[in-house]
Amino acid sequence: MAALSLARVLGPCVATAILASCATTAPEPPAKRRALAEILKESPKADWRAPDPENTMYLDLAAGRIAIELAPDFAPRHVANIRTLVREGYFDGLAVIRAQDNYVAQWGDGEEAKAMGSASAKLAPEFTRPASGLAFDALPDADTYAPETGFSNGFAAARDAKADRAWMIHCYGVVGVGRGNDSDSGNGSSLYAIIGSPARLLDRNITVVGRVLRGIERLSTLRRGTGPLGFYERIEDRTLIAKARMAADVPAPERMKIEILRTDSATFREVVELRRWRRDDWYKEPAGRVDVCSSPVPVRDAP
């Protein structure tokens, strides 16, 4: 009751923080829930979507394919530039040049300057975007870093409604645009993926363009670089990118047949609640909370 009256005075954010972060005893969870496999198996077809081939990028390594869904809602200029780079063969024959443990794997341009073709060498940063007009399904849980977290069309995101800003969160598998010290020095020719703990200090400091849908283990298991920041010191330690393609440019039968659970669906809400209140034969003490990076968005082979 004290929390409720505070909410009236101070707004929902404070009440959320009080309830989610400071309650020492979580309320009892509801009766036993369906298991994850069951929820997904019985989910309606309409709760899944195929990634747009115009926003899906394939990176082909000798070990196999990595599929990345790009997020033009958050970074339209960078996504367009990356499409251009991919279509002009920019990444073909380049390599993964960095793997820093518990941080990032990075690929694309190295010390050698490769011609950018029709792509822009400089782009205005897209570190955040207006919150207005963005689809956003908020989590009620308190977050250390952001006033509000949730999901926007499949991507983990944060929102500051008061400042009218939103941004993608550096959860595991998220892909961003490497840059130099200048905010406008990123252009998509150097990309990284998070291969460890969420790198929340990067949030709002760099342009995030998407997330790995399939094949993150081809990056996360790479031998770590021995140079500063995990850059490879020897060319032979790098992993070659045989080619990068937009899925739209690959003949339809050769595209990966995958579907992503819609984050505004009842099925996804049930998946999140299952994690929040996980109690089963093994789990004894449900957390009663869930943070945005601990609620991975399911991807499946298309049925």
Added chain:
Amino acid sequence: MAALSLARVLGPCVATAILASCATTAPEPPAKRRALAEILKESPKADWRAPDPENTMYLDLAAGRIAIELAPDFAPRHVANIRTLVREGYFDGLAVIRAQDNYVAQWGDGEEAKAMGSASAKLAPEFTRPASGLAFDALPDADTYAPETGFSNGFAAARDAKADRAWMIHCYGVVGVGRGNDSDSGNGSSLYAIIGSPARLLDRNITVVGRVLRGIERLSTLRRGTGPLGFYERIEDRTLIAKARMAADVPAPERMKIEILRTDSATFREVVELRRWRRDDWYKEPAGRVDVCSSPVPVRDAP
């Protein structure tokens, strides 16, 4: 001022949550700070400690050594049992049997039951311990899962002062004791390390015994298992543990010469503040907050 008066009414936890999680504009950070390398280089010798050889476990793989610091403050029974297992050669010739991407690598007993020797096959769980009597340097930042987080003698930990409980947090590199469905079924013969995002849903559900000081990349880069939960389906995919030893049983000249920054030191506080207010030639927008798993405790070669 509103926050201060609330603190008087509702206690410091609520005030912390309001200040740390809900402020939409962080206060301006202080003047430019020393860089991390500089802080560590100029730190007093007394701010570092050598890990106790009786609490340091070496796992030797073909690829090299992994050093784990055990935490008897949190799990005295399990640490004692693990020492017994190590000293009786239990792990020698066993293997890493599981690597699940963005989750854990697990080693020790597999489907075959190996004799436990003088170690106990069942142990009362040590999922949490009393908060009273535990050294604890609290962070002021709000946390999604726990009323309070901080550090206890080098380990990331959570505290619920009201319930008088404390527990170690499943940050990257943390080591815990695999168990079956029964809470007392863990005994240390099967251990895991976190190799991805913090697994906070495991907190308070399993006994945590320590963390990897050196060599986590020997686990995090392992080929992922293709079976359910990342277990290896083929024996040849497993990574052999040549031998496990307590550092105390290794001749002193052959021990790893490493030191850990004391988490109750002024140097560590400065390191944490540096992360919280990171602003330099590259970082434009300091987070103004830091979560406990994003403040790794520095380990260095002994000078």
